[in-house]
Amino acid sequence: MIPRICILIISLYLFAGISSQSNEHDATIRTMEEFSGYQIHEPSFHDSSSSSLSVDTETLQSQIDELSTFSDTPAPSVTRILYSEKDVQARGFVKKLMNISGLSVREDAVGNIFGRWVGSEPELAPVSTGSHIDAIPYSGKYDGVVGVLGAIEAVNVLKRSGFKPKRSLEVIMFTSEEPTRFGISCLGSRLLAGSEELAQLLKRTVDGQNISFSDAANLAGYTNSDDFSSIFLEKGSYSAFIELHIEQGPILEEEAISIGVVTAIAAPASIKVDFEGNGGHAGAGLMPKRNDAGLAATELALAVEKHVLESGSIDTVGTVGILELHPGAINSIPSKAHLEIDTRDIDEHRRDLVIEKIHQSALSISKARNVELSEFKIVNQDPPALSEELITKATESACQELNLPYKKMISRAYHDSLFMARISPMGMIFIPCYKGYSHKPEEFAAQQDIANGVRVLALTLAKLSVS
Ligand code: GLV
Ligand code: MN
Numbered sequence: 029m030i031p032r033i034c035i036l037i038i039s040l041y042l043f044a045g046i047s048s049q050s051n052e053h054d055a056t057i058r059t060m061e062e063f064s065g066y067q068i069h070e071p072s073f074h075d076s077s078s079s080s081l082s083v084d085t086e087t088l089q090s091q092i093d094e095l096s097t098f099s100d101t102p103a104p105s106v107t108r109i110l111y112s113e114k115d116v117q118a119r120g121f122v123k124k125l126m127n128i129s130g131l132s133v134r135e136d137a138v139g140n141i142f143g144r145w146v147g148s149e150p151e152l153a154p155v156s157t158g159s160h161i162d163a164i165p166y167s168g169k170y171d172g173v174v175g176v177l178g179a180i181e182a183v184n185v186l187k188r189s190g191f192k193p194k195r196s197l198e199v200i201m202f203t204s205e206e207p208t209r210f211g212i213s214c215l216g217s218r219l220l221a222g223s224e225e226l227a228q229l230l231k232r233t234v235d236g237q238n239i240s241f242s243d244a245a246n247l248a249g250y251t252n253s254d255d256f257s258s259i260f261l262e263k264g265s266y267s268a269f270i271e272l273h274i275e276q277g278p279i280l281e282e283e284a285i286s287i288g289v290v291t292a293i294a295a296p297a298s299i300k301v302d303f304e305g306n307g308g309h310a311g312a313g314l315m316p317k318r319n320d321a322g323l324a325a326t327e328l329a330l331a332v333e334k335h336v337l338e339s340g341s342i343d344t345v346g347t348v349g350i351l352e353l354h355p356g357a358i359n360s361i362p363s364k365a366h367l368e369i370d371t372r373d374i375d376e377h378r379r380d381l382v383i384e385k386i387h388q389s390a391l392s393i394s395k396a397r398n399v400e401l402s403e404f405k406i407v408n409q410d411p412p413a414l415s416e417e418l419i420t421k422a423t424e425s426a427c428q429e430l431n432l433p434y435k436k437m438i439s440r441a442y443h444d445s446l447f448m449a450r451i452s453p454m455g456m457i458f459i460p461c462y463k464g465y466s467h468k469p470e471e472f473a474a475q476q477d478i479a480n481g482v483r484v485l486a487l488t489l490a491k492l493s494v495s
């Protein structure tokens with residue numbers, strides 16, 4: 029079956045060909061305007077009937093599969109932690125694909141990777157797209173990856189079609205969207221968006237093994253990783269940023285809708301808490317005399333659930349994803365407990381209220397249990413981000429032209445887009461994933477759904493690159 033996009037493009041070429049009999053120059057412009065939905069002043073397509081806009085689905089799938097082998101845990105799980113050996117190998121793989129696609133590749137001081145297709149007006153702010161390839165422990169192979177390899181394939185699709193962008197198109201692979209190693213989410217995109225606060229924090233940040241951020245970066249080959257000012261991008265550096273991603277929720281699959289057009293990204297926050305007690309012998313320490321740091325932590329975990337549910341909104345969520353006890357022996361009363369709490373909401377005020385309640389609970393639990401609350405640290409408390417209408421409209425019309433059903437939706441997960449929205453108009457494209465599974469090995473997106481996402485991305489990029 030000829031994909032619909034081919035029919036669309038072939039008919040545009042035919043249209044161009046027929047019109048060119050009367051006025052070749054005008055016809056090419058009209059073709060481009062029809063294709064992009066925007067008025068343009070320069071002809072950008074070559075009349076090449078052999079070109080095609082179809083996605084090379086098989087190759088893209090084999091690239092996704094190959095990338096998943098750069099993992100520290102066995103298939104089907106994927107674990108790829110920032111600056112690990114596997115991460116460095118995976119980065120090499122992405123740079124290789126960017127080079128094969130004819131992109132000009134650069135890396136910044138922390139390893140955000142940029143592959144640029146220079147447009148016919150290179151002085152204009154480029155249109156950018158991208159995502160991440162780092163993977164939390166025991167996760168799957170599609171989170172982030174679809175938005176990086178899919179973006180490179182979107183460029184290939186446009187190149188094969190004969191399309192020539194006016195604004196340059198840039199594919200970005202962001203460093204460490206996941207907070208796994210240093211507890212900081214969206215590290216690369218936060219820095220790109222100019223976070224001075226993060227630049228300062230990174231100077232004293234260590235991982236769980238006490239390795240400093242700059243030592244880890246050095247080992248991975250990034251020897252100027254503290255040159256943060258070279259990373260920051262000015263607002264307006266891009267005319268648009270758009271990220272393709274699996275939904276990570278079940279809505280699109282359940283409703284049999286091909287594309288989610290994201291209108292907003294929920295506001296995430298994360299908190300680190302430490303309790304300290306006296307510890308001691310699990311047999312000999314009498315119950316009334318104990319101040320068990322572990323019980324304080326578990327009580328706080330239940331309080332997190334309670335405060336989240338009290339909000340009364342399905343959009344408020346909270347998770348205790350890390351709970352560590354010290355010394356971690358069956359016959360020792362925990363003397364230290366460490367929790368990491370993730371809470372989010374599309375409503376920032378409501379999310380902040382939950383954080384305040386969690387703090388009050390931590391204080392009252394420490395008092396009631398006679399344990400010390402040695403740390404209550406809000407690691408990040410980010411505002412939500414809104415998509416830009418310019419981009420959602422371009423994506424919607426791409427879906428209409430490709431005859432793909434779509435719906436507008438919010439993203440409950442965070443993405444690098446949350447931070448790119450600080451320096452650029454932002455939008456996101458979601459595709460369905462199996463049962464909404466994500467952050468676990470069962471994560472799966474069908475080839476057809478990925479191909480649909482890549483087509484919509486390609487067409488959206490094309491529209492934005494001529495506006
Ligand atoms: C991103 O991985 C998130 O946790 O939302
Ligand atoms: Mn993720």
Ligand code: MN
Binds near residue numbers: 171
């Ligand atoms: Mn992701």
